[in-house]
Amino acid sequence: MSLEPDLRFFKEDLCDCCGICFQRCPVLELPENEAKQEIKKLINGDADNSLVLQTCVTCNICDFACPQHANPYGLVLERHNETRKKQGLPFMAKFIFPNEPENMWTNTRLLMGEDERSLLHFWEENLKNPREEVLLTGFYNNLLPYVAQTSLLEELKPSIVGSDSMFGMGEDAYRIGFLEEAQRLGMLAKQKFSGMGIKKLYCFMVVEASMFTDVLPKKFGIDFDFKVELLDDWILDRLKDGKIKVVNKLNREVTVHDNCCGRYMNGKLPDTTREIMERIGCKVTEMRHSGENALCCGWAGTVPTLFGATSGNPLHTLLNLMQSLYLRLQEAEATGAKVLVVPCPGCCAFLSLIKVLTNSKMEIYLPLELVQMAAGETPVHKHDQRAWDILAVTTNLVLKWFSSPKRFIPRPIDIEKPLPRAGWVDQTRIKYFGKLYHSILIQNTVTRRIIAAAVKTMIKRYRVYLEKKKRNLLSQKVV
């Protein structure tokens, strides 16, 4: 049941229970006394009464806030690890793990055009070719392959590789406390990439870059012998040396979402996105939580619902996900900016999801897409359409949950299993929902407004429930 000593991250001997970690947590923002209580509950392993375990989106801010460097975030992961060993893999985790037939990565492909499917195939095949320099498209670009259809990446085109089975280099497994699996995925990544003779690896995804540079080497002792940079660094360099010419300053007011887990690379906050925005003529207005205390996009709102009393109930998972995504979108809307810039394709996909569900007018772009516009190119911008595709895959999964007699039976996780594909019944249903969601029955002003009103009401009610739960948990004192 217990972790190997080298996968224990929390340093209890350094912790003086000052509570600063959970006072500074952007999700909890607890008063001092409550924060002190919460760290004690977490140390005692009191999972049922721990507000942290039932709320935490595993963003890692508390680690950077801790003056003693005791690693409280590591303790959250350790506690999740213990629980999932007792409870197994909850049904809704099928959605995110690529080795599950219901996974969102391969199932969303059913709704893609031939152009996107062949791009994904090309990137996977390219992974077998030795190269000194590669651009890794990243786990979440399996959902948005079209973003790489740009002349700006022409120079890197032969070196673009994808990896649809690596769970974001172990990031998703790590974030939900599957620590042994994250370690095994890190080792698989080492095997896969060291065989390619890489000297420099560019990452589309900030979180994958931080797995290579920070998490895998520092937490799991898995080192890589190549240099890692963000694709946005490569873009910024080309803007600086004029290889990418700005022919059209955008003159837009934007707000920037900072990635939660990848906010630090090599111990520093990367500021590339803001510099890119300045060069293409965008003015950045900051959200209430940004930079070192930025809220996660909300996708990780699924994490606390995978454990404890609500584990296995997809309604909790979906409601917590929606309210958590909406929180970030609302912060962005409150800035008055009309454009939300997200450096990570994952955040882009999920924030687009809540955008379409709430009928928000906020425009969501990756930095690359805005640079394309400044360079006189029109990006293949179909995040809204893809959001409805992902909703079709989600609808199928929720239906399966209701009809499955095995919905409460935990499952083991086998990361080395080959990628499964959906069976024909799932394929038919997903295609049907895809058609329905793109049809005029849904895509008309009245229905969209009704959906938005219903989603906002559900979120409002769920937040009342969460507030009540928070008060109850905080009133449980440490014994």
Ligand code: SF4
């Ligand atoms: S983990 Fe750090 S910040 Fe949190 S209570 Fe312990 S010493 Fe304080």
Ligand code: SF4
């Ligand atoms: S990991 Fe993030 S959400 Fe979780 S307790 Fe720490 S700061 Fe809060």
Ligand code: SF4
């Ligand atoms: S996709 Fe969301 S949860 Fe994942 S790293 Fe980005 S901000 Fe965090």
